[in-house]
Amino acid sequence: KNQVEQxxxxxxxxxxxxxxxxxxxxxxPFSNLRWYKQDTGRxxxxxxxxxxxxxxxxxxxYTATLDADTKQSSLHITASQLSDSASYICVVTPGxxxxxxxxxxxxxxxAVHP
Amino acid sequence: NAGVTQTPKFRxxxxxQSMTLLCAQDMNHEYMYWYRQDPGxxxxxxxxxxGEGTTAKGEVPDGYNVSRLKKQNFLLGLESAAxxxxxxxxxxxxxxxxxxxxxxxxxLTVV
Numbered sequence: 256k257n258q259v260e261q262x263x264x265x266x267x268x269x270x271x272x273x274x275x276x277x278x279x280x281x282x283x284p285f286s287n288l289r290w291y292k293q294d295t296g297r298x299x300x301x302x303x304x305x306x307x308x309x310x311x312x313x314x315x316x317y318t319a320t321l322d323a324d325t326k327q328s329s330l331h332i333t334a335s336q337l338s339d340s341a342s343y344i345c346v347v348t349p350g351x352x353x354x355x356x357x358x359x360x361x362x363x364x365x366a367v368h369p
Numbered sequence: 370n371a372g373v374t375q376t377p378k379f380r381x382x383x384x385x386q387s388m389t390l391l392c393a394q395d396m397n398h399e400y401m402y403w404y405r406q407d408p409g410x411x412x413x414x415x416x417x418x419x420g421e422g423t424t425a426k427g428e429v430p431d432g433y434n435v436s437r438l439k440k441q442n443f444l445l446g447l448e449s450a451a452x453x454x455x456x457x458x459x460x461x462x463x464x465x466x467x468x469x470x471x472x473x474x475x476x477l478t479v480v
Binding site: 289301 | 409468473
């Protein structure tokens with residue numbers, strides 16, 4: 256069964272520190288992997304998207320990595336800010352699907368404390 | 370601002386009541402979707418549409434109906450609400466060459 260597992264479920268860090276969120280998936284074949292940020296009470300907003308041939312993608316202080324061989328991705332946040340407090344969702348698109356086949360992880364809830 | 374607008378933002382229903390959630394997008398996207406988000410779970414696709422006048426079932430369609438009479442609007446209906454439909458509902462739109470844009474969500478409670 257195609258699944259996306261994220262860890263940890265929740266994380267608390269101090270402002271200015273770095274952190275790394277993990278995403279493991281069993282989706283095969285695989286087309287692309289996206290990371291979204293979801294603020295409380297808002298819809299998800301795209302941070303990065305990587306195809307199977309890419310192994311890193313950055314968006315400001317956010318850097319996503321992808322290892323298609325081990326089916327793992329990570330999202331690294333550098334010099335965290337209070338505004339980074341949100342849920343981060345890993346989303347995988349199967350290679351045999353399309354726009355209606357996205358598989359969502361349950362998310363990691365990040366809290367950045369001053 | 371361009372994007373996806375959902376109405377209402379909050380709603381409380383009694384078991385057995387009906388309601389319609391409205392989603393409107395102004396980006397001329399072909400594809401539109403309705404998802405539900407429950408605690409501890411990823412978003413799950415309820416129904417989707419690949420164009421005006423077309424709809425299709427997603428992963429969890431039971432108890433919901435949809436309509437897309439105009440390209441910019443996608444309606445989600447609950448004919449007889451049940452407590453199991455308590456959730457946060459998100460609408461999204463996309464095009465073939467552009468990623469998803471999500472609305473801000475509708476928090477529905479069925480008592």
